[in-house]
Amino acid sequence: MRMVLANQLSNVRVVSTDGREIGTLQNITLDTATGELQTIVIDSDLPEIFNVERDPDGYIRLPATLIESMRDHLTIQPPTKQSAASGDTVDS
Numbered sequence: 001m002r003m004v005l006a007n008q009l010s011n012v013r014v015v016s017t018d019g020r021e022i023g024t025l026q027n028i029t030l031d032t033a034t035g036e037l038q039t040i041v042i043d044s045d046l047p048e049i050f051n052v053e054r055d056p057d058g059y060i061r062l063p064a065t066l067i068e069s070m071r072d073h074l075t076i077q078p079p080t081k082q083s084a085a086s087g088d089t090v091d092s
Contacts, residue, residue: 017076026043027040041059063079
């Protein structure tokens with residue numbers, strides 16, 4: 001994946017690889033020791049995305065491993081049954 005400045009990510013449109021409009025990227029979380037992206041925080045009108053419901057703040061938090069690409073929008077892929085079975089989940 002190409003390098004993107006964090007300030008370019010705020011309010012970026014989020015779509016899924018199957019063409020669904022998901023919402024707007026509000027924030028990201030990362031591991032400060034490794035710099036690895038952990039979570040993408042999405043503001044959405046949808047009550048849930050990929051069976052993940054809103055957190056108490058009203059956002060949907062998904063694992064950053066779902067990121068497929070970043071151009072003028074962020075594309076995420078639906079989790080596979082294999083990734084769900086491997087425990088690829090997000091803590092609220």
